[in-house]
Amino acid sequence: MSLSSLRLLNNYSTISKAMVCEKHGQPKDVLRLKEIKISKIKDDEVLVKFLASPINPSDINQIEGVYPIKPRFKEYGAVGGNEGVAEVIAAGSKVKNLTVGDWVIPDTKAFGTWQTYATSPENELQKISKNGISSISAATISVNPPTAYRMLKDFVNLKKGDVVIQNGANSAVGQSVIQIAKAWGIKTINVVRDRPNFDELASELHKLGATLVIKEEDLRANSTRELVKSLGSPVRLALNCVGGKSASGITRLLGHNATIVTYGGMSKQPLTFGTGPFIFKNLRACGYWNSRWNKEASKKDKQYMFDDICELIRGGHLAEPWHDETKWEVSDDNKTLNKKFMEALSKAGKSFGNKKQILTFE
Amino acid sequence: MSLSSLRLLNNYSTISKAMVCEKHGQPKDVLRLKEIKISKIKDDEVLVKFLASPINPSDINQIEGVYPIKPRFKEYGAVGGNEGVAEVIAAGSKVKNLTVGDWVIPDTKAFGTWQTYATSPENELQKISKNGISSISAATISVNPPTAYRMLKDFVNLKKGDVVIQNGANSAVGQSVIQIAKAWGIKTINVVRDRPNFDELASELHKLGATLVIKEEDLRANSTRELVKSLGSPVRLALNCVGGKSASGITRLLGHNATIVTYGGMSKQPLTFGTGPFIFKNLRACGYWNSRWNKEASKKDKQYMFDDICELIRGGHLAEPWHDETKWEVSDDNKTLNKKFMEALSKAGKSFGNKKQILTFE
Numbered sequence: 001m002s003l004s005s006l007r008l009l010n011n012y013s014t015i016s017k018a019m020v021c022e023k024h025g026q027p028k029d030v031l032r033l034k035e036i037k038i039s040k041i042k043d044d045e046v047l048v049k050f051l052a053s054p055i056n057p058s059d060i061n062q063i064e065g066v067y068p069i070k071p072r073f074k075e076y077g078a079v080g081g082n083e084g085v086a087e088v089i090a091a092g093s094k095v096k097n098l099t100v101g102d103w104v105i106p107d108t109k110a111f112g113t114w115q116t117y118a119t120s121p122e123n124e125l126q127k128i129s130k131n132g133i134s135s136i137s138a139a140t141i142s143v144n145p146p147t148a149y150r151m152l153k154d155f156v157n158l159k160k161g162d163v164v165i166q167n168g169a170n171s172a173v174g175q176s177v178i179q180i181a182k183a184w185g186i187k188t189i190n191v192v193r194d195r196p197n198f199d200e201l202a203s204e205l206h207k208l209g210a211t212l213v214i215k216e217e218d219l220r221a222n223s224t225r226e227l228v229k230s231l232g233s234p235v236r237l238a239l240n241c242v243g244g245k246s247a248s249g250i251t252r253l254l255g256h257n258a259t260i261v262t263y264g265g266m267s268k269q270p271l272t273f274g275t276g277p278f279i280f281k282n283l284r285a286c287g288y289w290n291s292r293w294n295k296e297a298s299k300k301d302k303q304y305m306f307d308d309i310c311e312l313i314r315g316g317h318l319a320e321p322w323h324d325e326t327k328w329e330v331s332d333d334n335k336t337l338n339k340k341f342m343e344a345l346s347k348a349g350k351s352f353g354n355k356k357q358i359l360t361f362e
Numbered sequence: 363m364s365l366s367s368l369r370l371l372n373n374y375s376t377i378s379k380a381m382v383c384e385k386h387g388q389p390k391d392v393l394r395l396k397e398i399k400i401s402k403i404k405d406d407e408v409l410v411k412f413l414a415s416p417i418n419p420s421d422i423n424q425i426e427g428v429y430p431i432k433p434r435f436k437e438y439g440a441v442g443g444n445e446g447v448a449e450v451i452a453a454g455s456k457v458k459n460l461t462v463g464d465w466v467i468p469d470t471k472a473f474g475t476w477q478t479y480a481t482s483p484e485n486e487l488q489k490i491s492k493n494g495i496s497s498i499s500a501a502t503i504s505v506n507p508p509t510a511y512r513m514l515k516d517f518v519n520l521k522k523g524d525v526v527i528q529n530g531a532n533s534a535v536g537q538s539v540i541q542i543a544k545a546w547g548i549k550t551i552n553v554v555r556d557r558p559n560f561d562e563l564a565s566e567l568h569k570l571g572a573t574l575v576i577k578e579e580d581l582r583a584n585s586t587r588e589l590v591k592s593l594g595s596p597v598r599l600a601l602n603c604v605g606g607k608s609a610s611g612i613t614r615l616l617g618h619n620a621t622i623v624t625y626g627g628m629s630k631q632p633l634t635f636g637t638g639p640f641i642f643k644n645l646r647a648c649g650y651w652n653s654r655w656n657k658e659a660s661k662k663d664k665q666y667m668f669d670d671i672c673e674l675i676r677g678g679h680l681a682e683p684w685h686d687e688t689k690w691e692v693s694d695d696n697k698t699l700n701k702k703f704m705e706a707l708s709k710a711g712k713s714f715g716n717k718k719q720i721l722t723f724e
């Protein structure tokens with residue numbers, strides 16, 4: 001333990017600058033920058049300094065109160081943000097598995113990651129092997145890569161050469177799906193809505209490893225069916241984060257005994273399936289919620305997965321998600337910090353935005 | 363082997379009277395009574411005399427050509443009917459597992475059961491232990507009881523006291539579900555459409571063992587939700603043969619981690635599910651098709667199930683389905699046989715008819 005962290009541990013009055021809400025509401029209305037006095041860590045706790053934290057759509061829904069997981073309200077309110085990476089800068093005497101300098105991500109719901117410092121029991125954190133990993137990658141490793149990883153692994157026993165179809169392929173999860181599938185030798189059919197810069201987007205997705213990129217508007221075309229056939233294997237897994245017609249469209253391209261996994265509903269339209277495909281093609285529809293997996297999985301399973309994902313990152317298979325960075329600098333006054341956050345928040349709130357908004361802390 | 367069957371085996375010219383179509387079409391237009399000369403059985407074949415055969419909706423769809431399983435067209439056409447019970451009246455020298463007097467049901471697709479006699483390789487037949495079983499029960503044992511049995515067994519690991527919900531509860535499968543569930547200590551919530559004789563129907567379903575009987579129109583009522591809650595266990599399995607609003611309605615009453623199995627689509631409306639329940643309640647939607655199970659299951663698994671179902675029948679747990687009987691008598695001329703069949707067919711074609719039409723052979 002370094003001298004500076006010892007000092008912090010024994011005699012400090014660290015102030016965390018945090019985006020806090022005192023009640024549910026539109027984040028832009030209820031969130032504001034607050035200074036929170038960090039209390040001295042207990043024996044089983046660590047003090048961490050955040051390095052980077054994204055603003056995810058579910059963070060926003062959580063503050064609105066429309067998400068099944070609620071913020072952790074304390075006397076000063078609730079700090080927003082569920083994902084992020086922090087560095088351990090002090091550890092209590094009974095902390096076993098973490099040491100100063102380790103990188104950690106939250107391993108509990110509603111941690112509150114939009115802040116500069118926090119204390120936490122060590123069992124509510126997950127260690128990330130930081131060697132060769134950027135803070136941007138680490139800050140975005142908790143939700144999207146695991147969602148892609150688990151959906152590709154847990155529903156269908158995929159083999160090399162098998163084919164997966166997904167809509168919302170340009171989403172952060174979509175990008176992870178393309179890259180992890182590519183690393184595992186699985187072909188991906190990637191559906192995105194038409195847009196003025198479609199060719200550019202398709203080219204970006206191909207660079208990530210996409211096998212095919214298809215416009216949602218072309219899902220029902222015969223040419224699409226032929227293209228899918230040309231891959232030589234039936235589509236065994238569909239990943240849906242859109243719902244409505246898009247979900248029906250990708251379902252139509254599935255082979256026998258395929259599974260469609262829903263993990264989002266961006267169109268706000270329900271899922272509609274024909275009765276016939278369920279009965280005669282033996283389709284199966286399920287949902288995936290990363291928070292449930294997190295809650296139910298063992299520490300060992302989580303460590304295994306994150307080690308595996310870190311290996312993919314180190315091996316160059318899984319790039320940082322497309323993002324904008326918002327830097328909180330030490331020299332910024334509180335008004336500036338608040339303003340910077342609100343600008344990033346407003347960009348994060350735009351649906352179907354391709355770029356993740358990430359707050360980084362000097 | 364009896365003298366008479368030996369005679370038959372060695373020197374007979376049995377004529378089967380059969381309902382035959384030469385092409386696809388409306389059954390009433392394309393089916394007609396034909397006399398088919400039964401050829402001498404081969405060493406691995408048996409000659410059977412049919413005792414009873416139902417007219418099922420899927421038999422009709424098959425003749426129309428809109429069912430995934432097609433009729434077996436031969437030079438004289440295809441005999442209709444997939445289900446029925448027959449008695450072995452002669453067996454070839456290499457037949458191992460069947461003997462004269464045994465009762466058998468088809469164990470292959472599109473057998474052709476609307477006829478008085480047939481020959482068949484023994485491996486295309488399944489033996490039924492006839493002791494204590496009526497020919498009506500045996501004739502209707504191939505499809506509906508197994509559909510109910512497998513749906514209750516293969517999707518969710520149900521324990522005594524668990525709750526299952528089903529729509530179309532008055533269908534033949536629905537009746538089997540109620541009775542088998544009752545025998546296994548599982549509670550059933552049974553949804554049927556409102557009708558003038560609702561109370562009478564509900565009373566019949568309660569007699570079979572139904573825990574609750576609910577009108578489809580009341581599915582969304584708060585009182586229904588309370589009633590379901592009062593059962594004390596979350597609903598873990600839904601069985602759907604209707605689709606559309608009825609399917610959405612029963613889905614709404616499901617507990618976490620429940621499965622909805624679709625085995626029919628009487629409303630001809632697609633299945634619509636909210637995105638949220640898939641993700642946050644971890645619902646799963648699948649299909650069940652008895653023909654697929656039949657194709658994929660081993661002879662041993664089939665024998666085990668039919669023995670189990672026969673035990674349920676013998677134990678008084680599984681009654682004959684509600685039915686009308688149409689008797690083909692030896693004294694009837696061909697015109698009369700044809701007319702009797704067509705009358706039964708016209709009743710069988712009425713959708714949502716509660717009563718199964720069963721042809722019996724003197």
